[in-house]
Amino acid sequence: MSQDRQTQRRAPLNPLLAVLFACGAVAVLFLAGLAAHRYGGQEPAAATATAAGAKPKATPSRKPPPGVGDAVRDGKFEFVVSRVDCSRSKVGLEHLERTAKGKYCVVSLSVRNIADGSQYFLGRAQKAFDAAGTEFGNDEIAGVYANHDTQTFLQKLDPGERVAGKLVFDVPEQVELTRLELHDSLLSGGVKVTVAT
Template sequence: MPHDPRPRFRLNPLLAALFAVIAVVALFLTGVAAQQLGSGEPVAAAEPTRTAPTTRPAQPGLGDKVRDGKFEFVVSRLDCSRATVGPEHLTRTAEGRYCVISLSVRNISDAARYFLGQAQKAYDATGTAYGDDTIAGVYANRDTQTFLEKLDPGERVTGKLVFDVPRTVKLTTLELHDSPLSGGVQVALTRA
Protein backbone atom coordinates (compact mmCIF):
# COMPACT_ATOMS: atom_id res chain seq x y z
CA MET A 1 0.00 0.00 0.00
CA PRO A 2 1.36 3.35 -0.91
CA HIS A 3 2.17 5.81 1.85
CA ASP A 4 0.05 8.99 1.91
CA PRO A 5 2.50 11.92 2.07
CA ARG A 6 -0.03 14.30 3.55
CA PRO A 7 0.20 14.74 7.29
CA ARG A 8 -2.80 13.65 9.24
CA PHE A 9 -4.57 16.17 11.41
CA ARG A 10 -5.38 14.92 14.86
CA LEU A 11 -7.79 16.81 17.08
CA ASN A 12 -6.85 17.10 20.72
CA PRO A 13 -9.44 15.14 22.73
CA LEU A 14 -9.98 18.02 25.23
CA LEU A 15 -10.50 20.50 22.43
CA ALA A 16 -12.97 18.14 20.76
CA ALA A 17 -14.96 17.84 24.00
CA LEU A 18 -15.07 21.63 24.38
CA PHE A 19 -16.40 22.07 20.84
CA ALA A 20 -19.03 19.42 21.53
CA VAL A 21 -20.25 21.20 24.69
CA ILE A 22 -20.43 24.55 22.87
CA ALA A 23 -22.39 22.95 20.02
CA VAL A 24 -24.88 21.33 22.43
CA VAL A 25 -25.43 24.63 24.30
CA ALA A 26 -25.89 26.53 21.02
CA LEU A 27 -28.43 23.94 19.77
CA PHE A 28 -30.28 24.09 23.07
CA LEU A 29 -30.50 27.91 22.97
CA THR A 30 -31.55 27.83 19.32
CA GLY A 31 -34.29 25.31 20.18
CA VAL A 32 -35.58 27.43 23.07
CA ALA A 33 -35.66 30.52 20.88
CA ALA A 34 -37.44 28.64 18.08
CA GLN A 35 -39.99 27.26 20.53
CA GLN A 36 -40.67 30.74 21.95
CA LEU A 37 -41.07 32.32 18.53
CA GLY A 38 -42.79 29.41 16.79
CA SER A 39 -45.29 28.45 19.47
CA GLY A 40 -47.92 30.82 18.17
CA GLU A 41 -48.21 32.38 21.56
CA PRO A 42 -47.25 35.99 21.83
CA VAL A 43 -43.93 36.56 23.40
CA ALA A 44 -44.27 38.88 26.35
CA ALA A 45 -42.55 42.16 25.74
CA ALA A 46 -40.22 43.31 28.40
CA GLU A 47 -41.86 45.66 30.85
CA PRO A 48 -40.73 49.21 30.22
CA THR A 49 -38.54 50.49 32.97
CA ARG A 50 -40.30 53.19 34.87
CA THR A 51 -38.21 55.87 36.45
CA ALA A 52 -39.41 58.55 38.76
CA PRO A 53 -39.71 61.89 37.04
CA THR A 54 -36.67 63.98 37.64
CA THR A 55 -37.57 66.82 39.88
CA ARG A 56 -35.23 69.50 40.98
CA PRO A 57 -34.95 69.71 44.70
CA ALA A 58 -36.86 72.65 46.06
CA GLN A 59 -34.76 75.75 46.51
CA PRO A 60 -34.22 76.53 50.20
CA GLY A 61 -36.48 79.29 51.47
CA LEU A 62 -37.34 81.33 54.52
CA GLY A 63 -36.46 79.46 57.71
CA ASP A 64 -34.15 76.92 56.02
CA LYS A 65 -30.53 76.50 57.06
CA VAL A 66 -28.07 76.97 54.20
CA ARG A 67 -24.28 77.06 54.09
CA ASP A 68 -21.64 78.74 52.02
CA GLY A 69 -18.02 78.31 52.96
CA LYS A 70 -17.53 79.04 56.65
CA PHE A 71 -21.00 80.45 57.40
CA GLU A 72 -24.41 78.95 58.04
CA PHE A 73 -27.36 81.24 57.25
CA VAL A 74 -31.07 81.27 58.07
CA VAL A 75 -33.17 83.91 56.31
CA SER A 76 -36.23 84.64 58.44
CA ARG A 77 -38.05 87.62 56.95
CA LEU A 78 -38.39 89.96 53.97
CA ASP A 79 -39.92 93.42 54.45
CA CYS A 80 -40.11 95.70 51.40
CA SER A 81 -42.40 98.32 52.93
CA ARG A 82 -39.81 100.90 54.03
CA ALA A 83 -38.79 104.17 52.43
CA THR A 84 -36.31 105.00 55.21
CA VAL A 85 -34.16 103.18 57.75
CA GLY A 86 -32.38 104.36 60.86
CA PRO A 87 -33.18 106.37 63.97
CA GLU A 88 -34.88 109.75 63.82
CA HIS A 89 -31.77 111.90 63.32
CA LEU A 90 -29.81 109.39 61.25
CA THR A 91 -32.32 108.26 58.66
CA ARG A 92 -31.39 107.11 55.19
CA THR A 93 -33.95 107.42 52.43
CA ALA A 94 -34.26 104.93 49.56
CA GLU A 95 -34.16 106.00 45.93
CA GLY A 96 -36.93 103.44 45.35
CA ARG A 97 -37.85 101.43 48.41
CA TYR A 98 -35.89 99.43 50.94
CA CYS A 99 -36.19 95.68 51.13
CA VAL A 100 -34.90 94.65 54.54
CA ILE A 101 -33.99 90.99 54.89
CA SER A 102 -33.64 89.59 58.42
CA LEU A 103 -31.26 86.67 58.85
CA SER A 104 -28.97 84.88 61.24
CA VAL A 105 -25.36 84.06 60.49
CA ARG A 106 -23.32 81.42 62.32
CA ASN A 107 -19.57 81.00 61.99
CA ILE A 108 -18.98 77.27 61.42
CA SER A 109 -15.20 77.59 61.04
CA ASP A 110 -12.48 77.35 63.68
CA ALA A 111 -11.34 80.99 63.32
CA ALA A 112 -12.97 84.40 63.78
CA ARG A 113 -14.45 85.77 60.52
CA TYR A 114 -16.21 88.88 59.26
CA PHE A 115 -19.63 88.70 57.62
CA LEU A 116 -19.63 91.19 54.74
CA GLY A 117 -22.97 92.65 53.70
CA GLN A 118 -21.53 93.96 50.44
CA ALA A 119 -20.79 90.37 49.33
CA GLN A 120 -24.53 89.54 49.32
CA LYS A 121 -26.85 89.94 46.32
CA ALA A 122 -30.61 89.96 45.86
CA TYR A 123 -32.34 89.12 42.56
CA ASP A 124 -35.72 89.83 41.04
CA ALA A 125 -37.67 87.45 38.76
CA THR A 126 -35.84 88.73 35.65
CA GLY A 127 -32.44 87.91 37.17
CA THR A 128 -31.45 91.52 37.81
CA ALA A 129 -29.01 91.70 40.73
CA TYR A 130 -29.15 94.30 43.51
CA GLY A 131 -26.29 95.01 45.90
CA ASP A 132 -26.50 95.61 49.62
CA ASP A 133 -26.78 99.27 50.73
CA THR A 134 -23.99 99.21 53.31
CA ILE A 135 -24.80 102.55 54.98
CA ALA A 136 -28.49 101.67 55.27
CA GLY A 137 -27.36 98.31 56.66
CA VAL A 138 -25.33 100.08 59.39
CA TYR A 139 -28.43 102.08 60.37
CA ALA A 140 -30.68 99.00 60.31
CA ASN A 141 -28.20 97.04 62.46
CA ARG A 142 -27.51 99.74 65.04
CA ASP A 143 -28.80 97.46 67.84
CA THR A 144 -26.81 94.46 66.59
CA GLN A 145 -23.22 95.47 67.16
CA THR A 146 -21.78 91.96 66.77
CA PHE A 147 -23.25 91.68 63.25
CA LEU A 148 -20.74 94.36 62.21
CA GLU A 149 -17.76 92.76 64.01
CA LYS A 150 -15.84 89.52 63.69
CA LEU A 151 -17.79 86.41 64.56
CA ASP A 152 -16.00 83.94 66.82
CA PRO A 153 -16.11 80.22 65.97
CA GLY A 154 -19.60 78.86 66.67
CA GLU A 155 -21.05 82.34 67.29
CA ARG A 156 -24.49 83.09 65.82
CA VAL A 157 -25.80 86.61 65.36
CA THR A 158 -28.88 88.08 63.76
CA GLY A 159 -29.00 91.15 61.59
CA LYS A 160 -30.45 92.78 58.53
CA LEU A 161 -29.39 93.22 54.93
CA VAL A 162 -30.84 96.28 53.19
CA PHE A 163 -31.40 96.55 49.44
CA ASP A 164 -32.56 99.74 47.69
CA VAL A 165 -34.73 98.55 44.78
CA PRO A 166 -37.14 100.30 42.37
CA ARG A 167 -40.69 100.53 43.71
CA THR A 168 -42.07 98.04 41.17
CA VAL A 169 -39.41 95.36 41.76
CA LYS A 170 -40.24 92.21 43.69
CA LEU A 171 -37.20 90.38 45.05
CA THR A 172 -37.35 86.60 44.57
CA THR A 173 -33.92 85.26 45.54
CA LEU A 174 -31.14 86.12 47.96
CA GLU A 175 -27.62 84.89 47.21
CA LEU A 176 -25.48 84.58 50.34
CA HIS A 177 -21.68 84.40 50.40
CA ASP A 178 -19.11 83.83 53.12
CA SER A 179 -16.74 86.08 51.12
CA PRO A 180 -16.91 88.09 47.88
CA LEU A 181 -15.20 85.23 45.99
CA SER A 182 -17.20 82.26 47.30
CA GLY A 183 -19.66 80.27 45.17
CA GLY A 184 -22.69 81.40 47.18
CA VAL A 185 -25.96 79.75 48.09
CA GLN A 186 -29.41 80.88 46.97
CA VAL A 187 -32.49 81.23 49.14
CA ALA A 188 -36.00 81.77 47.72
CA LEU A 189 -37.67 84.86 49.15
CA THR A 190 -41.11 83.91 47.80
CA ARG A 191 -43.17 80.79 48.19
CA ALA A 192 -43.87 78.71 45.07
Protein backbone atom coordinates in the same frame (compact mmCIF):
# COMPACT_ATOMS: atom_id res chain seq x y z
CA MET B 1 -50.26 -7.52 -0.25
CA SER B 2 -53.71 -8.18 -1.74
CA GLN B 3 -55.16 -6.43 -4.68
CA ASP B 4 -57.94 -4.87 -2.50
CA ARG B 5 -55.43 -3.22 -0.15
CA GLN B 6 -53.50 -1.78 -3.03
CA THR B 7 -56.63 -0.22 -4.44
CA GLN B 8 -57.48 1.26 -1.02
CA ARG B 9 -54.09 3.03 -0.77
CA ARG B 10 -54.56 6.77 -1.29
CA ALA B 11 -53.00 8.60 -4.16
CA PRO B 12 -49.95 10.75 -3.22
CA LEU B 13 -50.60 14.43 -2.32
CA ASN B 14 -50.48 16.93 -5.07
CA PRO B 15 -47.04 18.67 -4.85
CA LEU B 16 -48.69 22.11 -4.92
CA LEU B 17 -50.84 21.25 -1.89
CA ALA B 18 -47.79 19.99 -0.03
CA VAL B 19 -45.96 23.29 -0.58
CA LEU B 20 -49.00 25.31 0.55
CA PHE B 21 -49.33 23.17 3.66
CA ALA B 22 -45.64 23.70 4.54
CA CYS B 23 -45.92 27.46 4.02
CA GLY B 24 -48.99 27.61 6.26
CA ALA B 25 -47.18 25.70 9.02
CA VAL B 26 -44.20 28.09 8.83
CA ALA B 27 -46.54 31.13 8.97
CA VAL B 28 -48.32 29.76 12.07
CA LEU B 29 -44.99 29.14 13.83
CA PHE B 30 -43.76 32.64 12.89
CA LEU B 31 -46.91 34.32 14.24
CA ALA B 32 -46.74 32.28 17.45
CA GLY B 33 -43.12 33.36 17.97
CA LEU B 34 -43.98 37.00 17.28
CA ALA B 35 -46.82 36.90 19.82
CA ALA B 36 -44.57 35.28 22.43
CA HIS B 37 -41.93 37.97 21.90
CA ARG B 38 -44.46 40.82 22.04
CA TYR B 39 -46.19 39.67 25.20
CA GLY B 40 -43.12 38.33 26.96
CA GLY B 41 -44.23 34.73 26.77
CA GLN B 42 -47.70 35.53 28.15
CA GLU B 43 -50.95 35.12 26.38
CA PRO B 44 -52.16 38.45 24.93
CA ALA B 45 -55.08 38.64 27.36
CA ALA B 46 -52.81 37.99 30.34
CA ALA B 47 -50.35 40.62 29.17
CA THR B 48 -53.17 43.16 28.83
CA ALA B 49 -54.47 42.34 32.30
CA THR B 50 -50.99 42.73 33.77
CA ALA B 51 -50.52 46.10 32.05
CA ALA B 52 -53.93 47.29 33.24
CA GLY B 53 -53.21 46.30 36.84
CA ALA B 54 -49.65 47.64 36.90
CA LYS B 55 -49.03 50.76 38.96
CA PRO B 56 -47.01 53.55 37.38
CA LYS B 57 -43.51 53.91 38.76
CA ALA B 58 -43.24 56.68 41.33
CA THR B 59 -40.93 59.44 40.17
CA PRO B 60 -38.67 60.78 42.92
CA SER B 61 -39.93 64.17 44.09
CA ARG B 62 -37.47 67.01 43.68
CA LYS B 63 -36.58 68.79 46.88
CA PRO B 64 -37.66 72.44 46.72
CA PRO B 65 -34.88 75.03 46.82
CA PRO B 66 -34.07 76.46 50.26
CA GLY B 67 -36.20 79.38 51.32
CA VAL B 68 -37.06 81.58 54.30
CA GLY B 69 -36.47 79.67 57.54
CA ASP B 70 -34.07 77.12 56.01
CA ALA B 71 -30.46 76.83 57.17
CA VAL B 72 -28.02 77.12 54.26
CA ARG B 73 -24.22 77.14 54.16
CA ASP B 74 -21.49 78.76 52.16
CA GLY B 75 -17.88 78.34 53.19
CA LYS B 76 -17.43 79.19 56.87
CA PHE B 77 -20.95 80.51 57.48
CA GLU B 78 -24.41 79.07 58.03
CA PHE B 79 -27.27 81.45 57.20
CA VAL B 80 -30.94 81.44 58.13
CA VAL B 81 -33.16 84.11 56.52
CA SER B 82 -36.14 84.71 58.81
CA ARG B 83 -37.94 87.56 57.04
CA VAL B 84 -37.91 89.78 53.95
CA ASP B 85 -39.78 93.12 54.20
CA CYS B 86 -39.96 95.28 51.07
CA SER B 87 -42.53 97.76 52.33
CA ARG B 88 -40.20 100.44 53.68
CA SER B 89 -38.92 103.65 52.16
CA LYS B 90 -36.79 104.60 55.20
CA VAL B 91 -34.63 102.82 57.75
CA GLY B 92 -33.24 104.03 61.06
CA LEU B 93 -34.52 106.16 63.90
CA GLU B 94 -36.55 109.33 63.61
CA HIS B 95 -33.59 111.72 63.47
CA LEU B 96 -31.07 109.20 62.17
CA GLU B 97 -32.66 107.66 59.12
CA ARG B 98 -31.88 106.98 55.50
CA THR B 99 -34.32 107.21 52.59
CA ALA B 100 -34.38 104.79 49.68
CA LYS B 101 -34.06 105.85 46.06
CA GLY B 102 -36.78 103.30 45.30
CA LYS B 103 -37.82 101.09 48.21
CA TYR B 104 -35.91 99.15 50.83
CA CYS B 105 -36.03 95.38 51.05
CA VAL B 106 -34.87 94.58 54.57
CA VAL B 107 -33.67 91.01 55.03
CA SER B 108 -33.58 89.71 58.60
CA LEU B 109 -31.15 86.82 59.02
CA SER B 110 -28.81 85.05 61.37
CA VAL B 111 -25.22 84.11 60.59
CA ARG B 112 -23.25 81.39 62.40
CA ASN B 113 -19.55 80.67 62.06
CA ILE B 114 -19.21 76.94 61.39
CA ALA B 115 -15.42 76.98 60.85
CA ASP B 116 -12.43 76.63 63.18
CA GLY B 117 -11.23 80.21 62.82
CA SER B 118 -12.72 83.69 63.26
CA GLN B 119 -14.12 85.49 60.22
CA TYR B 120 -15.85 88.74 59.33
CA PHE B 121 -19.29 88.72 57.73
CA LEU B 122 -19.17 91.03 54.69
CA GLY B 123 -22.42 92.77 53.84
CA ARG B 124 -21.06 93.93 50.47
CA ALA B 125 -20.64 90.29 49.41
CA GLN B 126 -24.39 89.64 49.64
CA LYS B 127 -26.68 89.91 46.60
CA ALA B 128 -30.38 89.97 45.77
CA PHE B 129 -32.09 89.18 42.44
CA ASP B 130 -35.46 89.73 40.81
CA ALA B 131 -37.25 87.31 38.46
CA ALA B 132 -35.39 88.73 35.42
CA GLY B 133 -32.04 88.00 37.06
CA THR B 134 -31.19 91.65 37.78
CA GLU B 135 -28.67 91.85 40.61
CA PHE B 136 -28.90 94.28 43.52
CA GLY B 137 -26.10 94.90 46.01
CA ASN B 138 -26.43 95.37 49.74
CA ASP B 139 -26.67 99.03 50.82
CA GLU B 140 -24.12 98.97 53.65
CA ILE B 141 -24.85 102.52 54.84
CA ALA B 142 -28.57 101.76 55.07
CA GLY B 143 -27.56 98.56 56.88
CA VAL B 144 -25.81 100.62 59.58
CA TYR B 145 -29.06 102.53 60.13
CA ALA B 146 -31.14 99.34 60.12
CA ASN B 147 -28.80 97.67 62.64
CA HIS B 148 -28.61 100.70 64.94
CA ASP B 149 -29.20 98.58 68.04
CA THR B 150 -26.49 96.01 67.38
CA GLN B 151 -22.93 95.70 66.11
CA THR B 152 -23.96 92.55 64.27
CA PHE B 153 -21.83 92.78 61.17
CA LEU B 154 -19.00 95.00 62.42
CA GLN B 155 -17.03 92.38 64.34
CA LYS B 156 -15.41 89.04 63.67
CA LEU B 157 -17.44 85.96 64.43
CA ASP B 158 -15.64 83.38 66.52
CA PRO B 159 -16.07 79.65 65.81
CA GLY B 160 -19.61 78.59 66.75
CA GLU B 161 -20.77 82.19 67.32
CA ARG B 162 -24.14 83.25 65.89
CA VAL B 163 -25.40 86.80 65.35
CA ALA B 164 -28.64 88.18 63.95
CA GLY B 165 -29.05 91.33 61.93
CA LYS B 166 -30.41 92.96 58.79
CA LEU B 167 -29.27 93.38 55.21
CA VAL B 168 -30.80 96.26 53.26
CA PHE B 169 -31.28 96.36 49.48
CA ASP B 170 -32.39 99.57 47.76
CA VAL B 171 -34.45 98.44 44.73
CA PRO B 172 -36.81 100.18 42.27
CA GLU B 173 -40.43 100.47 43.43
CA GLN B 174 -41.78 97.91 40.93
CA VAL B 175 -39.14 95.25 41.66
CA GLU B 176 -40.02 92.05 43.47
CA LEU B 177 -37.10 90.06 44.79
CA THR B 178 -37.17 86.32 44.10
CA ARG B 179 -33.90 85.12 45.59
CA LEU B 180 -30.88 86.02 47.67
CA GLU B 181 -27.32 84.87 47.14
CA LEU B 182 -25.40 84.71 50.41
CA HIS B 183 -21.61 84.48 50.60
CA ASP B 184 -19.00 83.91 53.29
CA SER B 185 -16.58 86.10 51.28
CA LEU B 186 -16.39 88.16 48.11
CA LEU B 187 -14.90 85.24 46.17
CA SER B 188 -17.03 82.35 47.47
CA GLY B 189 -19.54 80.46 45.32
CA GLY B 190 -22.51 81.58 47.40
CA VAL B 191 -25.73 79.84 48.31
CA LYS B 192 -29.17 80.70 46.89
CA VAL B 193 -32.27 81.29 49.03
CA THR B 194 -35.69 81.69 47.44
CA VAL B 195 -37.76 84.55 48.80
CA ALA B 196 -41.18 86.00 48.10
CA THR B 197 -41.75 89.70 48.56
